[in-house]
Amino acid sequence: MVPVLPVVSAGAQHHAIEQAHVPAQVFAMGDGRGDGRWSDGELPVHPVSLEAFDIDATSVTNDDFARFVAATGYRTEAEVFGYSAVFHLAFTGTREDVLGRPPQTPWWLGVRGADWRHPGGPGSDVTRLGDHPVVHVSWNDAAAYCRWARRLLPTEAQWEAASRGGLDGARYPWGDELGGRDGEPGWRVNIWQGVFPTENTVEDGFLTSAPVRTFEPNSYGLWQTVGNVWEWCADVWAEDTYAIDQQRGTVHEPAGPTARSEDAVRVMRGGSYLCHDSYCNRYRNAARSSNTPDSSMGNVGFRTVASR
Template sequence: MIPHDHDGSPHLDDAGTSASAADCCAPKGRAAFLAMAAPATGTVPTAPSARPHRIEQVTVPAQTFLMGDARGDQNRGDGETPRHPVELDAFSIDATTVTNDDYARFVDATGYRTEAETFGFSAVFHLALTAPESDVMGQAPGTPWWLGVRGADWRHPGGAGSDLTDRGDHPAIHLSWNDAKAYCDWAGRALPTEAQWEAASRGGRDGDRFPWGDEIGGTDGAPHRMNVWQGRFPLTNTLDDGYLTTAPVRSFEPNAYGLWQTVGNVWEWCADWWDAGYYAVSPRHEPAGPDHGQARVMRGGSFLCHDSYCNRYRNAARSSNTPDSSMSNTGFRSVARREEASA
């Protein structure tokens, strides 16, 4: 059911990228599945004022850095250029993505229901499915490795037959942008701007592909540096890095600032609205993205990224999705709100 070339590999277009590369790491929008099941309705609970945010903080120093692709790796349509100078004030950011244990504290304190729970389904990568066939609503158009699965949510990442046993220190997933913002509002935090995220991920290494340099790692005896796909996507993962899906948030090595796994593992929501042309008009000081839009920025790639079809696990790589979308490879980390950082 997955389109393939004669050699059994996923079908590639003339440019050598996946025919659905723009959607490879995440089905574009919950609407991709809405024809299969009508969403439930409801309101988002109001969060209380308690702010038990317990994640280790990293200070990113004030700096001017060159934002964007410096190596010619950009994906068409993603808007990774023009490379441009950005000035940022110092800020505090989570050393890791928000974990299942962290998100559970928020839910337990507030009774919040995520959008996956409210809608009754989320997007699950086909090899991670842990649910009866009757729970599978169908495949995302153009990306058949993504399944709409009833009962999939942050507590049930593979579907109804899965749970969070031994996953407390894994990133919380199946969270929409709205779910991430709800946590931040409760904890007195904010999602990072796209510029903050890239500066933090670079760790002071201007222009490098990855937080540690330009070499991917995991080849010729070199250790793996991140959780991405090995093998033939989307059929076979050789698990050379040890993980089919998410890894604990403190796997591999932190960057020079002390941030863990900004690339690979899970996509991370940013505060900004998405615009592929924004870099051409972005202000130099503290850019915060367009004033409006239909999708929100995601950064960092995930355990599904592979050079054969999608190399978005780089410092400069960009993607987006609608703010109500949730899937099994997307989470978030937070930053201190500006007023608190300056207090």
């Protein structure tokens, strides 16, 4: 289901996020470090060329999304459906608010009343989270924001080039090592520390999301492309996208497979505050994941690129 976006005047459109410029380039797209899972489709590494583009320096925040909602009256799919997925340690509500939990991932709760305004459930709000990334937004919700703002979701090729910050082949936006600058102790990314999913030692300072300008930006000026929250991309998901692209040589501006229906599964990039090596090391430049376009949860947001 694609929500209908209310008609608003052009003067109401306002996208105030600082822009980072990504220069035209050819880069090696994919996992050249052997970190990914075969089912994530991060191989083969293949050359991709892109024209220069501008991208949001940060994820879209709660404050940014609130301006969109105030201008349009838009209701997210989580609000329409009446529930969304909340990590169990972030849940704020009563037992009656829990609608269920998937047997394969019991750390996720289906929570009545969870949405972008209530990220932990009906007992939470975003009053003090204006500079945190908006979450509980589906791909369809992100696309609706883009239509209002006259922006686009990035292709996953654009997303990966922007996240790499010019460090071709690097594991992370700052290089190959997870620790602090120049090998010093410390954290440069918001992910899980401890024993997943029961104990987070919060060594990086955050149980769930962090403000979008936490840690340091990469060399292009982008903040927290890995960790913190997953980010929706424009592309339709397929495991064999890279294998098909490699057969074409250097691919210019790849946009992924063609969507055959409105329900086509979409790409997510960057990992989140729940990533941990024991089950998910997707807080990397090359990491890929996916979900249905109407899905929402407490660790997925988005950023946008300028339309041409």
